[in-house]
Amino acid sequence: MITKTVLIKDTTPGSTSGTKEFFDVFTAALRESKLADEIRLVRAADIGVYNHGIVLKILPDNITYANVQHHDIKRIIGVTLKHGNPIKDLLYQPRAYQLRLVLKNCGRIDPESIDDYIAHDGYRALSAALQAGPDTVIREITASGLRGRGGGGFPTGLKWSMTRSTPGNEKYMICNADEGDPGAYMDRSVLEGDPHAVIEGMLIAGFAIGASQGYFYIRAEYPLAIERVQKAIDQAHAYGLVGERIFGSDFSMDLEIRLGAGAFVCGEETALIASIEGKRGTPSPRPPYPSVKGLWGKPTCINNVETLANVPSIIRNGSAWFSRIGTENSKGTKVFAVTGKVRNSGLIEVPMGTTLRDIVFEIGGGTASGKRFKAVQTGGPSGGVIPEHLLDTPVDYDNLQKLGSIMGSGGMIVMDEDDCMVDIAKFYLKFCVDESCGKCAPCRIGGYQMLNLLENISRGNATLEDLERLRLIAKAMQKASLCGLGQTAANPVLSTLRYFEDEYREHILNRRCPSKKCTALLQFIIDRSRCKKCGLCARSCPEKAITGDKEHGYTIDTARCINCGMCFETCKFGAVERN
C-alpha cells in the first residue's frame, strides 16, 4: 500500500545524470528499509525550483527539501517518510511567485463549455453588475485601480465613465484582440483558454457605458481563438446571456467578431476603428477621442482582452480585494509571455511589483543555455531592453517607463550573451518599418532612415556621427509622429543605445561585433587542429571560397568569403572559427 510519493529532481545547472543517480541510491535505501512498497519514488521533469541542487518534494505532506546530499537519504527515510516529521535544515519553502487571476481558468476548464465556466463562478459578476447598476460598476472598477493591459496603461474606470458621460443612445464596446507584438501571445491564450471570461467582461463594460453592440477585433492569424470565441458567443446567446434582455433585465447587447488582416498599427484605437469600418487602418488625429466620436462617429470604448478578463473577478470580489494586489499605482496582476533564451518559455502571471529577476530566474529558470544573461526586452517594438544591473526593479507601469521601456502588452524576451544589441534594435525597427502605415512623414521616412543607419553599423560602415543622426531622427519620430506606433518606434534603438552604447561603438570604431552576430564583421578561418578534412564546409560554401582536398585539409579564401557563415553552421567538429 503506497502512502507517500517523493518527486526527485537534480536542479544543478548542466546536470544530466544527477537525478537518475540519486533516484537509484534512494531506491536501494528504501529497499533496505523495507519501505519499497509504501513509498513511491518518481523522477520529475521539472519541479519549479532551479539552482538548488537535488530537490525533493514529498506528497501528500507537501514538504520540499533542497540541496539534498546522498548522505541525507537515511535521515529523510527515518524522520520524514516513516514518521512524517520535517527536517529543518533541508526544508525549502518554494515561493509561489505566480498569482493566477486572469489565467485562473486557463488550462483548468473546458473553453468550449459554458457550463464549465458557470461552474467556476462564471456570469455571476454579470448578474451582480446588472443589479448594481452602471454607476456602481464604474465606481468599483475605478476604485480597483485597474489600468489598460494593452500597453497604454490608461485607467479603465476613467475610460468607461468618459464614454458613459458622452450623450448618445448608440454606443459601441470593442475588445481589442489584435495582439501583434512579436513574441507575445497572452491574449491568444486567454481567448483560447477562457473565452467566456472575456465575453463576461465585455458585457459588464457594455452595460456600464451604455452600449448595445460589442465587437471582438481578433487577429486573423488566430484561427483557434476565433473559433472558440464564436462558439462561446453562440453558447452565451443560447443561454440568453448575449442578446435581448439579459438576465431578464432591460439591458440588451449583441456581440460580433471582426477580423484583423495583418496590420500591427490596427492595435492603435483610431486605426482599429477605421479597420472595423472597412477602411485602411491608418490612425487619425485625436481629439476627437473614441469615447466622444468613435466607431461610425458614435461614442466607443476599446479595451484589451486581458483588461476585460480582469473585470468579472473585480466585480465578484470587490475593488478592495483587487487593489490589495500590486503596487501603489499599478494594481492587480500582469500576464507576461516570457520567451527567447529562457529555460521555461511560456505564459506567467505575477502580481505587479514582482522583480524582473524573480521573473527571469525564479520562474523562468534563467537562460536555457546556461550562458550569461544579457538583457530582457519588454514592451515589444515600442519597448526597450533592460540590462542585468536593473533586474531588481519591481515591474509596474511607472518603473518600466523610467527605465526607457514600457509595460506594453506583456512580451518579455530574454537575451543572453550571444545576442547583439545592434541586431536586436535592427530587428524591432525593421518590424516598425514594415508595420508603419505610411501616412505621416516622421514615421514613414524616419524609420527607414534609422534602419539604414543600423544596417551600416552592423556592416562596419558607420561613423560616430551616425549615432547622433540616430538620436536626431528618434527625437523627431517621438515628437512629430501622429500615433503611438511612430512615437515609440525608436524606443528599442534608444534603450539599446542607453545601456549598450559601448557595443555600438565597438561596431563602429573597431568593426567588431562582440556577440559575433553581425556576420559582416566576422572573419571565418578553419582551425587545422580540429579539422577532420571531411570537406563538408567546402561543399556548403556558396561562393566556392573554401579550397583544398581530403588529404591536405581546407582553407578559406578571405578575399572571396562573403561572411555568410554557412561553413560555421555546417562544420560538425567546431573547426570553423569566427572572430
Place this chain on the structure above:
Amino acid sequence: MIIATINGIPVHVAEGTTILEAARQVQVKIPTLCHHPDLPPTAACGICIVKVQGSNKMLRACCTPIEEGMNILTHDPEIVEVRRTVLELILSNHPNDCLKCGRNQSCELQNLAAAFGIREELFPKFISGIPKDDSTNAFVIDPDKCIHCGRCIEICQELQQVWALSFLGRGFSSRFAPAAGMRLVESPCVECGQCSSHCPTGAIFELDETVKVWQKLQDPDNYCVVQIAPSVRVAIGEAFGMPPGTNMTGKLYTVLRRLGFKAVFDTSFAADVTVME
C-alpha cells in the same frame, strides 16, 4: 468663445478653431506643408507641431482644436530642431531636380526648404523610382516627388467623388496611383485637374506642350486657331500679379493674336449658340 494664449499673446476664438487658425489670427506663422486651406487637415507631415504647456508631447497645430486656457508655444529651439529634422527626412525622399521641375519656384516644399535654410543633405537619398504615368493628355504623375500629403486623394475621392486616385500599399512603399494596376487613362479620371492644382510639389503636374505649340505656330503650312475656357479670362490675371477677379479678356485676345494665332475662340461662344437655338 475660447480664450487661450499663443506665445504669450491672448487669443479669443470660436470653439472648434484649430491652433493653426488661431495663430494666424494673431499674426503668428506656424510652418505647414500638408495643410491646404480648402481641405480638411490630413495631419500627414508633422511640420506644424507646437508645444502646449503642461504636456511634453508636441501637437499638430493643423488638426488640434484649441482648448480653453491652453498656453501654446510655437517656436523654441527644440520645436525648430524637430521640424527641421522632419523636413530633412522628407527631402531625403525627394529628388533634387528642382531646376527641371514644373513646380520650380511655385513648390511648397522648395519654399519650406528655403525658409529653413537647408544647405546640405543630412541623410542619404532614398527615391522609390516608380515610373511616371503620362498616359493621359492632361497630367504627368511622378510618384518620386510625392510627399504623401494626401491632398490629391482627398480631392479626388471626397470632394470630386471620382475615385481615380488611391493610396496603395503601406509604409515606406506606399504610393498614390489608380487602383488595380491601371494607368491614369484607364482609371475613372475625368481630368478635372483638381489634384494637380492642389499638389504642393511636382508630383502631379499639367502636361506641358508649350514647345509643340511654338513649333506649330512657326509652321507656315498650319492655320493655327486657339480656344480658351471661360474661367481663364479671369484666372490668368493672378499669374501676372493682377488683383484677383481682374477681367483680362481683351489683353488675353491681344496676346494670343500677337503670339501668332490666326483666330481666337472662346468656349462661351458655343454657349451663346446654344441659347440662340
Place this chain on the structure above:
Amino acid sequence: MAALTADDLAAIASRIHDQNASWIRVGMSTCGIAAGAERVYAALEDELQRQGAGVQLKKCGCLGMCAAEPLVEVNIAGMPRVIYCRVDEACARDIVRGHVCGGKLLQDYIIDMQSEDAS
C-alpha cells in the same frame, strides 16, 4: 430556450460540481496543438477505450508552460494529481496503462508548478 436567471447559474454549477470523478485533461491551445496535443488526445482516447477505464477525458486551454507542451494533467482517485509534460503518443498510452490502470506514476515526465490562484 428561455433566458437564464441568476438562480439557474447555481443549478448549472452544482450539476457540474457533482462530477468529482477521475479525469484527464489535455492542453489544447495553439501551442499545445502545434506540439502534438491532438495526437496525444487521440492516443489517450483510444487507450482509455481499450483498457475500459472509466475516466473522463477533457480538453482545456493553456496552462502557460509552452516549452513543456503537450501537457496532460491526470487526476485519479487515491493518487497525487500530476501534470505530465512533453507527452507523445507512446507516453500517452503509458499514462493510461501505468498511471490510470496500474497506479504507477511515470518516470521523467512530471512537471510541478508553483503558483497560487486568486479567488
Place this chain on the structure above:
Amino acid sequence: MDQAALETARTIIEKWRPKKGNLIMILHDVQDAFGYIPPDIARYLARTLHIPLARIYEVLTFYHYFKLQPPGKYKISVCMGTACYLKGSPSLLQELKNILNVEEGQTTKDGMFYLESVRCLGCCGLSPALAVNETVHGTLTKSDVIDIVSQYAKEA
C-alpha cells in the same frame, strides 16, 4: 469569371450585406474561398457593393494578410517573432529560399510552395517554428528544413 466563382462571390456578399463596415470581412471570405483575391472578383465586389474599386484596392494593399496572387499548394510561413528570430529563424528562411529557389512572397514555378515570413505564430515555446498551411513544425534546425519540404513534396 466562371459561373461557380460568381456564385461563391454572390453568396459571400449576401451573407455580409446587412452588416455595417463589411468590406474586410467579405475580403476574408473571398480569400478563404479562392486562396487570394482574384482581380475580377474585386471588380465584381465593387460593382455589386457600390464601393469604388479604388477603396477596395486601398484596403487590399494595406493589409498584408490579403494576397493578390494565387498561392502555392503549400504555404510555408516562417515565424519571425522575436523568440524565433533569436533562435535562428532567419537561417530557416534562408535555407528555404535556397531549396525552393524563391524569395519571400513568391510561389515556386511548379505552383507547389509559397514562401512567406510571418509575425508570430504564437508558439514561442517551440521556437524557431514554421507552419506549412495550418500545421506547425517547431524546435527546428536548419537541417530539418529539407526533410519537411521533401515530406510535402512527396505527399503532393
